[in-house]
Amino acid sequence: MTKEAQRVVRTDGGTDGEAEREALLGKLTLREKVRLLTGATTWRTRAEPALGLREMVLSDGPAGVRGESWDERDPALLLPSASALGALWDERLVERLGGLLAAEARRKGVDVVLAPTLNLHRTPLGGRHFECYSEDPELTGRTGAALVRGIQAGQVAAAAKHYVANDSETDRLTVDVRVSERVLREVYLAPFEAAVAAGVRVVMAGYNGVGGTTMTASPLLEDPLKREWGFEGVVVSDWGAVRGCEETARAALDLVMPGPDGPWGEDLVRAVEAGRVPARAVDDKVRRLLRLAAACGALGEPPSGESPGGEPPSGESPGGESPRGEPPKREPPAVERDGARALLREAVSASTVLLENRGILPFDPARLRTVAVIGAHAALPRGQGGGSAGVFPERIVTPLDGLGDALGDGVRVVHVPGPSTDAPPPPLTPRLCTDPVTGEEGVRLRVRDAAGRALYSGHRHGGRQLEPPLPAGAHTVEIEALLLPDVSGPWTLGVGGFGRLCLTVDEHIVMEGEFGKDSDDPAVVHVNPPVHGVSVPLTAGRAARVVARRELAPGTGRATVVTAAAPRPDDASALAAAVRAARDADAVIVFVGTTEHDESEGRDRTDLRLGGRQDELVRALTDADPRAVVVVNSGGPVELPWRARAGAVLLSWFPGQEGGTGLADVLLGRAEPGGRLPTTWPAALADAPVTRTRPEDGHLDYTEGLHVGHRAWARHDRAPAYWFGHGLGYTTWSYEEVEVPAGLVAGEPFTVRVGVRNTGPRRGREVVQVYLSGLPGDPDRPERRLAGFAAVRAEPGERVTASVRIPSRALRHWDEAEHAWRTRPGPYRVFAGRSAGALPLTAVAHVGGPG
Numbered sequence: 057m058t059k060e061a062q063r064v065v066r067t068d069g070g071t072d073g074e075a076e077r078e079a080l081l082g083k084l085t086l087r088e089k090v091r092l093l094t095g096a097t098t099w100r101t102r103a104e105p106a107l108g109l110r111e112m113v114l115s116d117g118p119a120g121v122r123g124e125s126w127d128e129r130d131p132a133l134l135l136p137s138a139s140a141l142g143a144l145w146d147e148r149l150v151e152r153l154g155g156l157l158a159a160e161a162r163r164k165g166v167d168v169v170l171a172p173t174l175n176l177h178r179t180p181l182g183g184r185h186f187e188c189y190s191e192d193p194e195l196t197g198r199t200g201a202a203l204v205r206g207i208q209a210g211q212v213a214a215a216a217k218h219y220v221a222n223d224s225e226t227d228r229l230t231v232d233v234r235v236s237e238r239v240l241r242e243v244y245l246a247p248f249e250a251a252v253a254a255g256v257r258v259v260m261a262g263y264n265g266v267g268g269t270t271m272t273a274s275p276l277l278e279d280p281l282k283r284e285w286g287f288e289g290v291v292v293s294d295w296g297a298v299r300g301c302e303e304t305a306r307a308a309l310d311l312v313m314p315g316p317d318g319p320w321g322e323d324l325v326r327a328v329e330a331g332r333v334p335a336r337a338v339d340d341k342v343r344r345l346l347r348l349a350a351a352c353g354a355l356g357e358p359p360s361g362e363s364p365g366g367e368p369p370s371g372e373s374p375g376g377e378s379p380r381g382e383p384p385k386r387e388p389p390a391v392e393r394d395g396a397r398a399l400l401r402e403a404v405s406a407s408t409v410l411l412e413n414r415g416i417l418p419f420d421p422a423r424l425r426t427v428a429v430i431g432a433h434a435a436l437p438r439g440q441g442g443g444s445a446g447v448f449p450e451r452i453v454t455p456l457d458g459l460g461d462a463l464g465d466g467v468r469v470v471h472v473p474g475p476s477t478d479a480p481p482p483p484l485t486p487r488l489c490t491d492p493v494t495g496e497e498g499v500r501l502r503v504r505d506a507a508g509r510a511l512y513s514g515h516r517h518g519g520r521q522l523e524p525p526l527p528a529g530a531h532t533v534e535i536e537a538l539l540l541p542d543v544s545g546p547w548t549l550g551v552g553g554f555g556r557l558c559l560t561v562d563e564h565i566v567m568e569g570e571f572g573k574d575s576d577d578p579a580v581v582h583v584n585p586p587v588h589g590v591s592v593p594l595t596a597g598r599a600a601r602v603v604a605r606r607e608l609a610p611g612t613g614r615a616t617v618v619t620a621a622a623p624r625p626d627d628a629s630a631l632a633a634a635v636r637a638a639r640d641a642d643a644v645i646v647f648v649g650t651t652e653h654d655e656s657e658g659r660d661r662t663d664l665r666l667g668g669r670q671d672e673l674v675r676a677l678t679d680a681d682p683r684a685v686v687v688v689n690s691g692g693p694v695e696l697p698w699r700a701r702a703g704a705v706l707l708s709w710f711p712g713q714e715g716g717t718g719l720a721d722v723l724l725g726r727a728e729p730g731g732r733l734p735t736t737w738p739a740a741l742a743d744a745p746v747t748r749t750r751p752e753d754g755h756l757d758y759t760e761g762l763h764v765g766h767r768a769w770a771r772h773d774r775a776p777a778y779w780f781g782h783g784l785g786y787t788t789w790s791y792e793e794v795e796v797p798a799g800l801v802a803g804e805p806f807t808v809r810v811g812v813r814n815t816g817p818r819r820g821r822e823v824v825q826v827y828l829s830g831l832p833g834d835p836d837r838p839e840r841r842l843a844g845f846a847a848v849r850a851e852p853g854e855r856v857t858a859s860v861r862i863p864s865r866a867l868r869h870w871d872e873a874e875h876a877w878r879t880r881p882g883p884y885r886v887f888a889g890r891s892a893g894a895l896p897l898t899a900v901a902h903v904g905g906p907g
């Protein structure tokens with residue numbers, strides 16, 4: 057390292073480092089600059105040792121920090137899904153969770169966490185609904201900004217994604233969204249504006265296009281992002297989203313990911329030399345990259361002790377993958393020291409939404425002798441959604457385990473899985489199989505050359521291998537396991553991936569074929585490829601040698617998966633067993649939920665029904681015992697046709713690793729279910745006001761304009777099942793008084809005071825919500841928009857006042873003719889209450905000039 061570089065060790069990204077960084081920039085040739093603007097690997101940026109610039113590591117995000125490789129031996133803390141964080145309505149708690157992500161990033165040598173996802177729940181069918189916070193721009197913006205603050209409190213950067221209008225998955229690589237300027241500003245850009253105001257250091261440009269231009273070349277990167285909002289950080293492309301050179305280089309995109317190859321490189325050097333891309337555009341990109349590096353401690357020597365993203369541990373190559381396929385050596389998550397598990401548990405109860413309660417919850421543990429826990433999701437819950445957000449969690453506490461532990465030995469917990477959920481067969485798990493080489497639980501992963509020689513052989517935990525080490529000459533990925541069936545009968549075995557696949561059981565070929573790609577979406581190709589199943593008779597206790605092979609061919613992606621599903625009892629007897637268990641119990645808790653098929657990146661949903669015969673199961677159980685409590689394990693809306701018949705309905709989202717402990721806290725009354733819906737839930741898909749996700753001729757028109765989510769429901773002829781903001785908690789509240797300041801001034805924030813009383817039996821927390829009407833004469837403006845919220849706590853009988861701060865943006869609208877924000881003077885109606893559908897208090901606020 058040069059002396060010059062050492063001098064900038066302590067730059068902090070503030071303006072005082074700018075001069076030093078400008079000097080560094082001046083030392084680089086054009087080629088050296090351009091080199092920095094494409095990643096070094098899938099997850100790393102390039103180093104420039106002469107400047108003291110090390111590689112920076114970027115990692116998904118947002119449910120945890122996976123690190124540089126998809127390796128189950130390198131686990132992460134798993135947070136509740138973003139939709140659950142949207143249900144918190146608690147920025148402080150979100151900020152603390154952001155702090156947990158930052159700690160995980162430091163532990164894993166990650167500089168940039170690819171979170172938060174700030175797209176909106178425009179339709180309930182969005183495949184990545186679970187990864188986004190809300191249907192509402194204000195709630196999304198406040199939640200996202202809190203996560204950004206939490207992640208960035210240390211030398212870690214957050215990345216707000218996917219800029220912008222990437223709200224559904226169908227044809228996401230090519231879709232062109234048509235949306236008006238006003239709607240973009242007021243709805244879809246608003247959360248990004250909030251993230252920029254919170255100081256976010258990276259923004260990710262989406263795959264999609266808006267108004268005819270793909271986002272990586274979009275003028276929206278320049279304005280409003282960089283010019284009007286003053287964003288000083290780096291705009292990174294979504295992975296593989298840059299398909300051309302000059303157009304994207306001239307736009308305000310700064311960094312192409314992944315690397316090492318990409319469309320910029322030498323083509324960009326030539327384009328600059330020929331004057332087709334201005335040299336200052338390249339300088340600006342490098343300047344931003346250096347600024348980010350300074351903020352992440354990547355410019356100059358890393359601070360002693362920790363080495364975030366610094367030199368890889370010995371034996372590991374840059375890129376995080378060891379040539380020997382060993383996992384990076386690092387400390388496990390500091391679950392005790394950081395109170396991580398306790399915080400995650402708190403987040404579970406605080407985000408769980410009590411949708412219905414007919415006096416059943418909380419349970420009184422003293423009255424319980426036998427508890428029937430019904431449903432597959434009780435023992436195999438979904439802790440997270442599918443796709444690039446996925447991590448290998450350090451543990452998963454199932455609801456069955458969480459409840460069992462909380463209830464203790466004195467209570468009998470009976471679990472009956474019930475009928476099919478239509479879940480795809482799970483990847484091989486250590487519980488079922490052993491590695492034939494070592495005898496340990498798990499599988500053997502091999503990479504062979506064309507002649508069949510093993511170039512790599514290593515132990516792995518399970519049958520889902522997304523990033524095997526690929527030495528030169530790699531030709532076939534092979535996963536071998538001794539499968540020990542626990543039941544006799546027809547098992548469904550499967551192998552997933554693209555290209556030439558073969559599955560043998562005890563040396564017999566049971567499945568073989570060539571499987572072409574049906575999608576170019578990276579989330580499908582590299583993360584969740586289709587699995588091809590075959591039925592194979594197996595005998596309990598007799599080990600079967602299962603070998604799956606996938607030939608590596610260009611373009612066939614990284615993933616190889618082996619799945620195994622045990623034969624199931626027929627649905628009628630499974631249903632009957634569940635009903636019997638319910639009849640014999642003092643309390644019945646039914647778990648239902650979505651599957652990997654339903655909610656995953658790379659595709660949208662086609663319906664909102666619970667898979668398999670889960671609705672039938674709930675009906676049978678609520679018939680057997682009307683006090684039955686239903687727990688819904690989904691990241692986004694599902695139809696609950698039996699909701700009026702259940703004793704209580706809880707929504708646990710994808711609750712992350714501590715789902716079972718947090719849920720037990722709620723069921724047994726140790727914690728209140730604190731969540732409030734961040735999105736309106738329709739009773740049936742057919743009722744939902746916005747459902748279109750499929751582009752026509754490549755275009756997706758946001759014809760609903762400003763009327764998204766509760767704003768659309770407010771003028772809809774059907775009522776939803778549950779309104780935005782709804783959530784019962786364990787006490788009741790009366791809304792007594794609302795007070796609005798006399799004269800309001802356009803452009804200035806104000807405070808609405810709402811007096812509420814806890815009218816129920818126990819201490820509780822209430823999220824007081826304030827909505828504002830539009831002005832007459834503005835037909836486009838929604839009838840009500842969320843303007844602000846504040847949480848209060850009160851003892852039984854106590855009256856408290858919520859001071860709800862309303863930012864000035866709540867009154868403004870985007871004037872398309874003038875391309876500017878305006879606030880119309882005049883009277884606005886103010887509504888206060890506990891959801892967009894329950895607003896008992898109203899007042900009028902008069903706004904004076906300036907307009």
Ligand code: BGC
Nearest residue numbers: 116170217294295444578579
């Ligand atoms: C996703 C991003 C993600 C990236 C890297 C993309 O397919 O859209 O959200 O950060 O992959 O995994």
